[in-house]
């Protein structure tokens with residue numbers, strides 16, 4: 001990532017629909033040039049509303065301001081903000097072919113024919129759809145349509161690219177492939193991007209920074225690693241990945257003073273009966289191919305999730321022993337409201 005000074009700045013942006021439906025409480029967010037910021041959170045937390053405020057499709061409530069490279073664009077409509085948008089639903093023109101869809105924004109700007117031809121050619125090549133140039137949109141697969149939508153959004157070289165769950169409608173394999181391509185595209189072009197998703201894996205893979213939202217507020221903002229290993233908000237701790245919580249007294253060999261210990265599934269392994277520092281019995285087991293995800297009812301009444309790489313099957317009720325890596329415990333002391341709130 002090559003980031004430069006602030007490209008997008010949201011200042012005290014709030015949004016209330018009608019009299020009392022608050023989608024966003026006043027929030028501040030600075031996005032650097034070239035940075036990919038992922039807005040992550042459950043349905044209804046305000047991600048799309050925030051994206052629409054950046055786009056100019058919604059105005060923030062009185063007092064909120066949106067700045068692009070230091071210029072106040074709060075009152076400037078979407079068509080004059082030079083943003084590119086990509087939605088889950090593609091939003092392509094069905095009566096035009098692929099070439100004309102990609103060329104659309106350039107034509108609106110009255111670019112020269114040669115500029116349009118060159119730029120569309122470049123986009124077709126970049127998205128590997130040159131052979132589809134004269135196909136109609138309804139003759140394309142979902143993945144191909146999304147490639148066209150991406151090409152169309154970046155053809156005008158937008159100041160900010162806004163993506164709202166662009167991969168949500170695609171099957172898992174295609175989603176993975178396009179995610180890799182979007183990542184390399186954003187990095188190659190150095191575009192400032194804001195990407196909305198409720199998919200953690202997508203957020204982790206694509207974000208230089210993840211902004212986790214909850215009920216119209218920013219719960220935490222940080223790099224994927226910061227968010228995963230140092231959650232500072234109870235909601236984030238719960239929402240990102242799986243976090244196990246056991247009583248310290250039930251863990252053999254633990255000598256610290258914390259009453260409860262928190263750890264990720266990957267930081268414990270199933271070991272033989274005479275070893276390990278924690279035990280319980282198998283409550284459920286899900287075979288996932290490369291591993292089996294086990295839910296273990298601990299002897300301290302905790303419910304613990306771990307992954308086994310063993311090929312053996314685990315019958316419900318089997319006694320299992322875990323070795324939890326005590327050097328990799330998640331420190332929840334920074335969690336607002338203390339551990340009891342987490």
Ligand SMILES: Nc1ncnc2c1ncn2[C@@H]1O[C@H](COP(=O)(O)OP(=O)(O)OP(=O)(O)O)[C@@H](O)[C@H]1O
Nearest residue numbers: 017021022023042043044045046047048049050198
């Ligand atoms: N035009 C509108 N009128 C009234 N309420 C709205 C409007 N748009 C959004 N809301 C409300 O604002 C809240 C935030 O919606 P928003 O679409 O931003 O959430 P989201 O996090 O993007 O959710 P999802 O992941 O389901 O798309 C929701 O409670 C929603 O019902």
